[in-house]
Amino acid sequence: MSKTVSRVSATALFLAALPVAAWSDEEAVDYVRVCDAFGTGFYYIPGTETCLRIGGRIRAEFVDNPSELGLGVQRTQVGANIRETYLFAMPSRIERIGGGAEFEYGLGKKDSPLGEYYGFIYGSFDYSGGNESASGTAEVGQNDVTAVGFNFGRNHPMYGNGVIATAPGFGLYGQGHLENRWGIGELGYGKSFLLGDDEVRAPYVVVRGGVFAEGFDFESRGKSKLTFNGVDFSGFYQRYKVTAEDYYAGVTTGLDFVFYPTDCLRLTIGGKINWAYHWGEANFRQVTGIGGGNRVREKLHYDNSGFTVGGALKAEAAIDVGKGWTVSGGYEFSVLPDVTGIDMRETPNDTDLHGTSDTINRHFGFLKVTRGF
Numbered sequence: 287m288s289k290t291v292s293r294v295s296a297t298a299l300f301l302a303a304l305p306v307a308a309w310s311d312e313e314a315v316d317y318v319r320v321c322d323a324f325g326t327g328f329y330y331i332p333g334t335e336t337c338l339r340i341g342g343r344i345r346a347e348f349v350d351n352p353s354e355l356g357l358g359v360q361r362t363q364v365g366a367n368i369r370e371t372y373l374f375a376m377p378s379r380i381e382r383i384g385g386g387a388e389f390e391y392g393l394g395k396k397d398s399p400l401g402e403y404y405g406f407i408y409g410s411f412d413y414s415g416g417n418e419s420a421s422g423t424a425e426v427g428q429n430d431v432t433a434v435g436f437n438f439g440r441n442h443p444m445y446g447n448g449v450i451a452t453a454p455g456f457g458l459y460g461q462g463h464l465e466n467r468w469g470i471g472e473l474g475y476g477k478s479f480l481l482g483d484d485e486v487r488a489p490y491v492v493v494r495g496g497v498f499a500e501g502f503d504f505e506s507r508g509k510s511k512l513t514f515n516g517v518d519f520s521g522f523y524q525r526y527k528v529t530a531e532d533y534y535a536g537v538t539t540g541l542d543f544v545f546y547p548t549d550c551l552r553l554t555i556g557g558k559i560n561w562a563y564h565w566g567e568a569n570f571r572q573v574t575g576i577g578g579g580n581r582v583r584e585k586l587h588y589d590n591s592g593f594t595v596g597g598a599l600k601a602e603a604a605i606d607v608g609k610g611w612t613v614s615g616g617y618e619f620s621v622l623p624d625v626t627g628i629d630m631r632e633t634p635n636d637t638d639l640h641g642t643s644d645t646i647n648r649h650f651g652f653l654k655v656t657r658g659f
Contacts, residue, residue, distance in 0.1 A: 337392030341656030347382040350646035352627030358510035360424040361433040370633040374422035384414020403477040413469040425457035436524040439639030447634040460510025468502035489545035500534040526572040536562025550606040557599040566590035566626035588641025618650040
């Protein structure tokens with residue numbers, strides 16, 4: 287009996303000598319609390335004072351088309367007025383689908399003149415693409431059409447501003463296609479300032495800054511042919527190809543306000559400003575067949591570079607769906623300046639074919655899944 291008591295006492299003495307503070311529930315809760323300051327979904331990495339969250343998303347987007355592109359012309363009698371319009375014009379807005387990935391690597395609590403904050407490193411990459419198509423047909427004598435033909439981008443010294451057919455039976459058909467690809471990458475550093483004593487569910491403000499690189503391109507092709515009684519009228523046609531590329535590189539700064547309406551729902555409202563240097567270039571080629579083997583060829587090269595300032599606003603709602611897993615959805619509106627494009631000539635009275643530098647609007651809807659470690 288005495289031997290049994292001796293063994294129990296020895297075991298108790300051994301356990302009492304262990305550094306039990308390292309395994310206490312109090313510190314385990316504290317580790318989770320530190321990570322939650324970055325937003326729901328962060329978890330403490332054992333053996334470190336850091337947290338990590340990674341996520342992936344899909345995006346559906348609407349993006350302004352910086353160019354005005356069309357091909358072929360049809361004149362229409364509207365009452366006492368004659369109106370000339372494209373046979374077909376490319377849409378002014380492009381639908382895109384894409385996705386991306388992001389990470390945030392927490393660095394723990396730090397002090398500053400503004401108070402305590404939680405620092406983190408972040409990065410992201412997104413890519414998307416989309417295409418649009420357009421087509422059209424016209425025939426003299428139908429739907430009030432009085433003439434069909436092709437306009438040049440600029441007046442030609444010998445052939446004027448184009449070729450037009452006015453006799454009944456003449457018609458046009460044509461089609462065009464537009465593609466757009468876009469990608470962006472960001473890397474930076476952020477600070478999260480709590481606005482209350484509850485480090486788990488208190489609202490907080492996030493400020494961040496970093497570098498980014500962004501690029502996208504547009505490519506459009508179109509063709510149109512003159513017909514007579516539904517059959518190609520030999521030698522009369524028009525084709526074009528447009529390519530435009532834009533690249534931005536610079537710094538980005540952002541500010542977000544995060545709060546918790548419920549224990550499992552997190553809302554974020556914020557925005558960012560991008561300062562960048564921009565490189566833009568567009569090329570246009572068009573050939574018009576005017577009969578008898580004769581052709582009018584037109585080219586345009588347009589450069590557009592300089593410093594720009596753009597920005598974005600966003601709103602996001604996130605819900606916890608399990609330990610470490612969060613599902614969120616949101617909307618982002620952004621403005622991108624000095625986007626390179628080409629404006630084609632619709633009528634002889636329009637400005638000659640020329641390059642443009644326009645500010646475009648973009649609308650992003652996204653669904654995101656993140657995992658905290």
